[in-house]
Amino acid sequence: MPRYALQVEYDGTPFAGWQWQEDQPSVQGAIEAALARLEPEVPRIAAAGRTDAGVHATGQVCHCDMARDWDPFRLSEALNYHLKPAPVAIRACARVDADWHARFSALERRYLFRILCRRAPATFAARQFWQVKHPLDVAAMRAGAAHLLGRHDFTTFRSVICQAKSPVKTMDAIEITQVQGLSGPEVEFRLRARSFLHNQVRSIVGTLERVGSGGWPPDRVKTALEARDRAACGPVSPPGGLYLTGVGYPVDPFAG
Secondary structure (H helix, E strand, O other), rough: OOOOOOOEOOOOOOOOOOOEEOOOOOOOOHHHHHHHHHHOOOOOOEEEOOOOOEEEEEEEEEEEEEOOOOOOHHHHHHHHHHHOOOOOOEEEEEEEEOOOOOOOOEEEEEEEEEEOOOOOOOOHHHHHHHEOOOOOOHHHHHHHHHHHHHEEEEEEHOOOOOOOOOOOOEEEEEEEEEEEOOOEEEEEEEEOOOOOOOOHHHHHHHHHHHHHHOOOOHHHHHHHHHHOHHHHOOOOHHHEEEEEEEEEEEOOOOOO
């Protein structure tokens, strides 16, 4: 069966997450329903990462196995037609080898988290970021984030329901910048690692927000990390500000 890689963008607001669920809407379910309009016996699709309810993506990657030998462009066009009106789009499609896997072939995942800093309620895209009513000290947050770079036991920043076999992960990058967004000043967090624990990004951002607001000194992030205790973590940030922006592979299947 020909295998295809799909680059997927979605607004996670109306979904209970990526993963298929029998009684709730999911991104996986929306894509599989569209695939079933093209071929009735398409097997389950697999994704690079399972985003939670309310989490968005601009660069999620999944793969599907088809019975027909589809032209990748025609397949993406057909899927986008049948995905309407769900807020899901296939941005790119590529033929890949039969042993290529969206999850297991991946070398890294990249996430973006957006915080809007303003007192007035947001009227546009309110579920596309986390809104706080105070400015944030970017330099202090960078100092706190520096303690998280490298290989660590991230038990403190791991959900109690996380199913990963080990809490040890390597954080390759945490970049924090202030930008002027359409609705006002935003702080963007860009995190990169081979893989992440459940709720790890949201736990890290919620903790760094405490640093940026002056509630925590930067060194307390190091203390929390070394505690290896979920109770030492700061608050978990809401899902609406989180985006899976890209997945890295030895060879980019969508290049060219």
